[in-house]
Amino acid sequence: MSAAENQVAARRGSARAVTVLSAIGRFLVIAITTYLGLLAVTFFIGRVIPIDPVLAVLGDRAPANVVERTRREMGLDLPLIEQFYIYVKGALNGNFGTSVLTTNPVMTDIRRAFPATIELATLGTLIGSVIGVPLGVLAAVRRGSLIDQIVRIIGLIGYSVPIFWLGLLGLVLFYAKLQWVAFPARLDVVYEYTFTPITGFYLLDAAMQGQWDVFYDAFRHIILPASLLGYFSLAYISRMTRSFMLNELSQEYIVAARAKGLSERRIIWAHALRNAAVPMVTVIALSYAGLLEGSVLTETVFSWPGIGLYITNSLQNADMNAVLGGTIVIGSVFIAINLLSDLLYRVLDPRTKAG
């Protein structure tokens, strides 16, 4: 290899390193500013909007000396920017203050509630993807047919129906009338003393310990809210799958695949869907983030002891520390999934690897 070639190769290598570095740098800037933004907004909500945050924490019947002490403890005598600095430092350490309602540190409560929310959202996304992707593919392949119309209507209703209302109707039908599912809770009271969760994901824990009766009971409790969330994710996923598939099916490589004599089945699943899979991963990740958010209303309807229920219970008791702590945790996970799905897209698409 000549010196000139060496130089070119080196420059190309360093150019690639620079693009990778700048991509990582961009990603970090986005991640950091977004988190700071989330903290700034919650700080604004918690400390600036209330006329007196001390009253918001203590209630209006606290004695004057307690109010004064709390004011100093909360650092409310400091300038706003300093308060924000302390607030960010606390939030980064997972310190969101103490819940008035439960008297626990908010983070302790959240840690207990978190697995319930994750379990619900995960099962919901699973249901939504397993049904939604094939439905979307079918709608795209049989475009304009009855199937396409039905998938479209299912999706439109999913976009239009109030989730909490559908949950209530589900309870009336499947719990009260048909008795197919268990009452709104996470587990039957009977098992509360015989079952010790390990990970906090009850289905997983029960299966690991071989307690199949617990597993069955947990399943009877989770299936209705999870199906409900699954329906919402299905509405979104099937619609996006259809749109991506239509886009892929109109590409020239599909014509080439037909010219090769491939079967329609192979063209659809091995070529078109394989190409659509790259953006689909992003869609499924976004739908997962959406379900985490949607869990607030669903958990309230089904008395599901996750973060959503924690937030709404705290709301009813004006427990701002708990509300904001829950908001930050769900917001953080939501943002993280958003960012990661973007990253995942780059990793999965062979076209972006060449740089």
Added chain:
Amino acid sequence: MSAETIQTRRDWLLSDRPASRMQARLGRAYVAWRRFSANRLAFVGLLIIIGLLVVAAFADVLAPYSPTIGDLKGSRLLAPSAAHWFGTDDLGRDIYSRIIYGSRWTLYVVILVAVIAAPIGLLVGTVAGYAGGWTDAILMRITDIFLAFPKLILALAFVAALGPGIENAVLAIAITSWPPYARIARAETLTVRNSDYIKAVQLMGASPFRIVLRHIMPLCISSLIIRVTLDMAGIILTAAGLGFLGLGAQPPLPEWGAMIASGRRFVLDQWWVAGAPGFAILIVSLGFNLLGDGLRDALDPRSGDQ
């Protein structure tokens, strides 16, 4: 004779060589309308929204009973019947009448949110797009930050701090729903920013303020309207969700989400108390979704197949 005039009027509208700007504009509107009305579902959506407007306007005439005062003695939690089409609630109020009056609150919420959020988005987007540079970078970073937030949870936290009530719910929803409008307005601004006619206005000495207000903002309106229509259903659902959690409209207002919340206690026995308002929400959001889809397909040929 009359068939002939219709034929020629159609030709005039579809002419390849419009003689005036008016003719071109009418022709384009006619093509969009034909595409829109050929879409049967979109037409259903339009009918639903017109129905909503009519019901809201004539609520006083249409509602057989008072929405807030019920007959506590004789008609609590009655099942649907000829006298009470959708039954009565726990305070003996006629649910049908409450739903009719509730349409006003639904309209109130969507219109107010649109009126607050769309101009904010329009302003942020056009200024960012026209100014470019650091202004653009900072404004868009803020927009993206807001876009990355979970909307419902943030609205929840806002209302928790502001205090429950329908006005605060509207404010909270508006604060969380402007970012997409800013992105759209910025994209539109970027496409026209360097066009010759903007250059011409600049040469005539127009101030940036005037250019943005008079020459750029009007161009963003149509794509903004489509987006706002598509968002209406989401706004209604969020407002209903806040109402359901007791953070939106307060009793005795006949707001649909709050009505579901109050019917929740007896849903296992008297399902209609919560059932009817939820159905109303479903129909109206479906109407907005169908209308928005149809508008997008009709006005934006690129996405016509989606």
Added chain:
Amino acid sequence: MSGTLLEVDDLRVNFPTRTGLVQAVRGVSFSLGRERLGIVGESGSGKSQTGRAIMGLTPPQAEVTAKKLAFDGIDLLAAPARQRRALRGKRIAMILQDPKYSLDPVMSIGRQIVETLRTHEKVGKAEARDRALAMLEAVQIRDPARVFDLHPHEVSGGMGQRAMIAMMLIAGPEMMIADEPTSALDVTVQLDVLGILDKLVSERGMGLIFISHDLRLVSSFCDRVIVMYAGKVVEQLKASELRDAQHPYTRGLLNCMPRIGFERHPLPVLDRKPEWAA
């Protein structure tokens, strides 16, 4: 008649649209032996739709009719979908314009070639790989083992089009439709790819339909030329007799070709008379 591969008589392709019927191909007739036939025309003349109709690759909403459309005695329009599919790739193949779009972007080149082979023949994995490598070598790719594992975006346009040819020829078709196979390539690469195509077609004794807008290219490459305008054949003649073309449209196309040593001002404009389309 044994020499005739393909017979086309009064082929029509119509697209019903909301504003009325669009007639893309309006009564095209020709026959093809083991020879090279060029179809020339501007964009929109129906030349590509003719090729796709023969392949059976017109969009589902299109209506294809013909008095006769037969490949090796098989009535293509009456043949069941399964039989037509078995013909595609195995006996009739097609090369598309731009390898950037006509190769599956997320599948390696080798796998795409092997896929054609294994669709039509019962071949083991190892043998399929060997034959694909041999095919890559036949299209003059120097390092077949490396290219086999590359993805389409990792190779140049010329290399991509060679891979496309390999993919379409591996099952040994008797007839090939090449739809603007070199239009998307750099001029320097065009000749290489044409050379490869030329060599393979004559070695294997295949019939070739070469669709192009480039009259000069077609006349130098093909035995016979069909000139299409507005969905119709306006002239059919031997490539060697192109200079004696009668139809004013063909003459117009010829006049548009720049020649060295002639002053070209003003540039001639192609004449289009509605009566030719009638």
